[in-house]
Amino acid sequence: MALLFRRPKGTEDVLPDRVGYWQFLEGKVREVASRFGYGEVRTPTFEEAELFARSVGEDTDIVSKEMYTFEDRGGRLMALKPEGTASVLRAYLEHGLHKGGGLTKLYYISPIFRYEKPQAGRYRQSHQFGAEAIGSGEPSLDVEVIDLALSIYRELGLSEVSLLLNSIGCPKCRPSYRQELLKFARAHREELCGDCRRRMETNPLRLLDCKVEGCGRIMAQAPVISQYLCDECREHFEEVKGGLRSLGIPYREESKLVRGLDYYTRTVFEVVHGGLGAQNAICGGGRYDGLVEELGGPPTPALGFAGGVERTLLAMEAEGKLPELDERVEVFVAYLDDPGREALPKVLSELRRAGLRADGSYTGRSLKSQLRQADRMGARYTVIIGGEELAKGMAIVRDMELSEQREVPLDGTPKVLREKLG
RNA sequence: GUGAGCGUAGCUCAGUUGGCAGAGCAUCAGGUUGUGGCCCUGAGGGUCAGGGGUUCGAAUCCCCUCGCUCACCCCA
Numbered sequence: 119m120a121l122l123f124r125r126p127k128g129t130e131d132v133l134p135d136r137v138g139y140w141q142f143l144e145g146k147v148r149e150v151a152s153r154f155g156y157g158e159v160r161t162p163t164f165e166e167a168e169l170f171a172r173s174v175g176e177d178t179d180i181v182s183k184e185m186y187t188f189e190d191r192g193g194r195l196m197a198l199k200p201e202g203t204a205s206v207l208r209a210y211l212e213h214g215l216h217k218g219g220g221l222t223k224l225y226y227i228s229p230i231f232r233y234e235k236p237q238a239g240r241y242r243q244s245h246q247f248g249a250e251a252i253g254s255g256e257p258s259l260d261v262e263v264i265d266l267a268l269s270i271y272r273e274l275g276l277s278e279v280s281l282l283l284n285s286i287g288c289p290k291c292r293p294s295y296r297q298e299l300l301k302f303a304r305a306h307r308e309e310l311c312g313d314c315r316r317r318m319e320t321n322p323l324r325l326l327d328c329k330v331e332g333c334g335r336i337m338a339q340a341p342v343i344s345q346y347l348c349d350e351c352r353e354h355f356e357e358v359k360g361g362l363r364s365l366g367i368p369y370r371e372e373s374k375l376v377r378g379l380d381y382y383t384r385t386v387f388e389v390v391h392g393g394l395g396a397q398n399a400i401c402g403g404g405r406y407d408g409l410v411e412e413l414g415g416p417p418t419p420a421l422g423f424a425g426g427v428e429r430t431l432l433a434m435e436a437e438g439k440l441p442e443l444d445e446r447v448e449v450f451v452a453y454l455d456d457p458g459r460e461a462l463p464k465v466l467s468e469l470r471r472a473g474l475r476a477d478g479s480y481t482g483r484s485l486k487s488q489l490r491q492a493d494r495m496g497a498r499y500t501v502i503i504g505g506e507e508l509a510k511g512m513a514i515v516r517d518m519e520l521s522e523q524r525e526v527p528l529d530g531t532p533k534v535l536r537e538k539l540g
Numbered sequence: 541g542u543g544a545g546c547g548u549a550g551c552u553c554a555g556u557u558g559g560c561a562g563a564g565c566a567u568c569a570g571g572u573u574g575u576g577g578c579c580c581u582g583a584g585g586g587u588c589a590g591g592g593g594u595u596c597g598a599a600u601c602c603c604c605u606c607g608c609u610c611a612c613c614c615c616a
Contacts, residue, residue: 124607127607127608178614179614179615180614180615181613183541184614201615201616202601230616232614232615232616234614234615235542235612235613236608236609237609237611237612238609238610238611239616240614240615240616241616244616245616246616247616248561248616263586264569264610274603313612313613317598324614377615378614378615379615388616395610395611396610396611396612397614397615397616399615400616401616402615402616422609424616425616426615426616427616428616429616430616452575454574454575455574482575483568483569484569484575485574485575485576486570486574486575486576487568487569487576488575488576489575489576489577490576490577491576492576492593493576493577494576494577497576500575500576502575504574506574514574516575516576518576518577521575521576521577523575524605
């Protein structure tokens with residue numbers, strides 16, 4: 119109990135009894151993303167801190183107070199990546215992927231780091247899977263990206279998911295909405311909570327999703343962004359919604375949905391899950407038509423999303439959709455005496471070379487305890503070797519389920535067991 | 541950063557008005573020659589999160605620290 123070391127706050131050890139759930143999820147992400155034509159990218163765990171300041175936004179919480187930054191030995195200011203998109207776009211530009219013309223579709227699975235106070239579904243190191251589609255402003259691409267995200271959840275067996283959708287306009291129309299919103303908020307300043315008064319200065323759009331009851335009541339009367347979209351943004355939004363409808367994807371238009379990263383334009387969306395507690399978003403994404411240019415590339419429309427691995431696993435657990443994991447060994451090897459003990463490594467190795475999942479006793483205990491161990495490991499068969507049988511070139515093969523056993527030529531056991539296990 | 545709840549065996553948890561540190565599960569060993577599960581018997585395993593205080597005596601009462609959990613903020 120008085121441990122010398124414990125894991126850093128907000129991090130998790132995934133032990134073998136659960137790691138299969140992660141592998142299952144990662145496998146589904148890869149399978150579905152590849153079916154949609156997205157290729158995997160793996161970017162560094164840390165980048166220049168400036169990359170995130172430029173993309174995510176200097177004044178966002180993520181950059182201003184949640185980044186793990188450090189100076190390397192060369193005096194460069196680096197940061198553990200707090201989200202995935204910036205790195206992907208940096209790699210996209212660095213390798214000239216934009217020069218091929220056309221659309222680039224990438225996905226990733228990556229750890230991310232944010233200095234937060236942990237709570238249910240929130241960690242300091244968490245993991246995200248995400249996709250970015252770079253190079254087209256077509257509304258149909260928005261639909262594809264949303265379809266991809268939802269397809270992953272569907273393939274994981276989740277059903278209690280809802281898609282929230284909004285458009286937050288573009289640099290042309292958003293400022294005028296912002297003005298109207300601020301005007302409204304100033305008029306009700308005295309009725310708003312302290313956080314909201316602060317938001318009026320920092321990020322007025324966030325006024326919309328304050329959870330304080332009084333604020334919610336007031337902001338329900340606030341101007342709605344859809345009334346202020348420019349013609350192009352309005353048309354884009356309509357086409358996205360039409361595309362979703364034609365795919366039979368239900369969505370809830372959420373005029374109060376804004377997102378915490380500065381780079382979003384037009385379409386923003388979130389996937390929420392009913393079984394999660396306070397942190398109920400399992401996925402967030404949107405269009406970021408100005409970001410590639412902001413990072414030094416040519417003007418390039420794009421969009422993407424990121425889903426939380428931990429939250430998705432929590433959602434699967436809440437719905438009872440975690441897969442059954444089979445970690446049982448197929449064959450256990452036990453020994454009776456010293457000659458048996460000496461022969462064990464070779465017998466075990468041959469079983470493994472024959473492709474069987476095999477394990478053996480290394481503990482130097484009684485046969486009884488070895489069989490107990492075999493039982494606990496779920497072994498379907500146990501090979502028992504002893505001097506008497508070895509002298510005849512034989513081994514005992516015991517069927518643990520039927521409690522039956524017989525002698526089999528030792529060098530034929532891998533073949534026999536392979537056939538039995540079919 | 542703010543607030544609340546909780547820290548007793550590997551795990552889940554009891555522990556009375558302050559009076560010898562407990563159970564179940566798990567682990568290990570036995571229950572007659574070289575055979576698992578069910579059952580029976582036994583064993584190991586504790587700085588009661590850590591430190592200080594009150595007291596004849598503290599897991600229990602008080603203070604501080606640390607950790608965990610949940611919520612706010614924010615977000616995946």
